[in-house]
Amino acid sequence: MGTIGEEIQxxxxxxxxxxxxxxxxxxxxxxxxxxSSHLRxxxxxxxxxxxxxxxxxxxxxxxxxxxxxxxxxxKMSNASRLVDRLKEKGWVERSTNENDxxxxxxxxxxxxxxxxxxxxxxxxxxxxxxxxxTKAEAKELNRLLDKLRG
Amino acid sequence: MGTIGEEIQxxxxxxxxxxxxxxxxxxxxxxxxxxSSHLRxxxxxxxxxxxxxxxxxxxxxxxxxxxxxxxxxxKMSNASRLVDRLKEKGWVERSTNENDxxxxxxxxxxxxxxxxxxxxxxxxxxxxxxxxxTKAEAKELNRLLDKLRG
DNA sequence: TTGCAATATATGTACCTACATATAATGTAA
DNA sequence: TTACATTATATGTAGGTACATATATTGCAA
Numbered sequence: 565m566g567t568i569g570e571e572i573q574x575x576x577x578x579x580x581x582x583x584x585x586x587x588x589x590x591x592x593x594x595x596x597x598x599x600s601s602h603l604r605x606x607x608x609x610x611x612x613x614x615x616x617x618x619x620x621x622x623x624x625x626x627x628x629x630x631x632x633x634x635x636x637x638x639k640m641s642n643a644s645r646l647v648d649r650l651k652e653k654g655w656v657e658r659s660t661n662e663n664d665x666x667x668x669x670x671x672x673x674x675x676x677x678x679x680x681x682x683x684x685x686x687x688x689x690x691x692x693x694x695x696x697x698t699k700a701e702a703k704e705l706n707r708l709l710d711k712l713r714g
Numbered sequence: 715m716g717t718i719g720e721e722i723q724x725x726x727x728x729x730x731x732x733x734x735x736x737x738x739x740x741x742x743x744x745x746x747x748x749x750s751s752h753l754r755x756x757x758x759x760x761x762x763x764x765x766x767x768x769x770x771x772x773x774x775x776x777x778x779x780x781x782x783x784x785x786x787x788x789k790m791s792n793a794s795r796l797v798d799r800l801k802e803k804g805w806v807e808r809s810t811n812e813n814d815x816x817x818x819x820x821x822x823x824x825x826x827x828x829x830x831x832x833x834x835x836x837x838x839x840x841x842x843x844x845x846x847x848t849k850a851e852a853k854e855l856n857r858l859l860d861k862l863r864g
Numbered sequence: 865t866t867g868c869a870a871t872a873t874a875t876g877t878a879c880c881t882a883c884a885t886a887t888a889a890t891g892t893a894a
Numbered sequence: 895t896t897a898c899a900t901t902a903t904a905t906g907t908a909g910g911t912a913c914a915t916a917t918a919t920t921g922c923a924a
Binding site: 791 | 911912
């Protein structure tokens with residue numbers, strides 16, 4: 565591991581902005597891959613994990629697929645298919661919404677809740693593992709990224 | 715657009731590190747989606763674009779699939795299939811390597827080179843569009859991300 | 865009330881990924 | 895030379911994505 569230039573073996577970045585863009589995308593993918601390999605042990609993908617956390621936030625109320633889509637934000641939604649897979653594994657239940665029969669209620673199951681509880685500790689641990697940079701630096705990173713997105 | 719907390723409607727991040735991790739992944743995906751929609755006009759995906767740029771770096775020498783894998787780095791390689799698609803569109807040529815008949819030489823075509831030339835200007839333009847943050851800030855971002863990956 | 869726009873979800877397609885495994889050519893040790 | 899490990903690439907599977915489109919229900923205006 566080293567600078568972004570070494571990583572992708574590109575010596576001449578056109579500009580500091582170009583380098584920054586590559587660096588953010590590269591680091592994001594790097595983090596996602598790490599996280600992904602952690603979650604795989606539980607037979608869970610990152611987006612599936614994300615949905616389970618949203619559902620836990622709603623529990624004991626159900627969430628509609630539409631709410632999941634909103635919270636996942638920039639993802640053009642395939643929430644419907646993700647819920648399918650979570651249901652197959654018994655981590656959520658899905659039923660037609662009583663008041664609006666177009667909608668469906670998605671509820672995290674007891675099994676799903678205990679899965680999340682188990683994963684929580686691991687997640688916290690590996691997030692803390694990024695403490696090679698200080699808390700102040702993390703804060704500065706957050707400020708810059710927020711500013712970048714305008 | 716706003717802070718990462720607003721974006722994903724999550725009020726309580728466990729820690730500054732957690733927020734940072736989410737922010738990097740989120741921003742990376744945001745950039746990739748933007749870029750992807752630019753490239754789509756040319757019937758090109760981001761990884762395909764990436765490969766074409768690597769091939770241009772080698773031109774007029776060919777690159778083996780193995781070299782492509784190395785340069786793409788953290789991707790577990792499906793370079794083989796990506797080259798397939800680029801070949802179908804006439805942007806690269808593939809032939810068996812003379813010295814090692816397991817390997818194959820991939821060469822960017824004239825058509826591929828002129829495609830890249832056309833895209834170059836657009837790319838530079840949209841990368842400069844991130845100039846809401848200063849060059850010094852971009853540099854600081856790069857430093858922090860490099861440090862993060864250890 | 866009836867007809868139509870809007871909404872909630874589902875589905876089809878084409879691309880992407882990781883991981884496991886297959887195939888073919890090469891290098892090498894016995 | 896022959897058998898076997900290694901290497902370069904290809905392929906199968908299961909998951910992910912964006913975008914377009916289909917279906918069913920609802921809301922609302924004429």
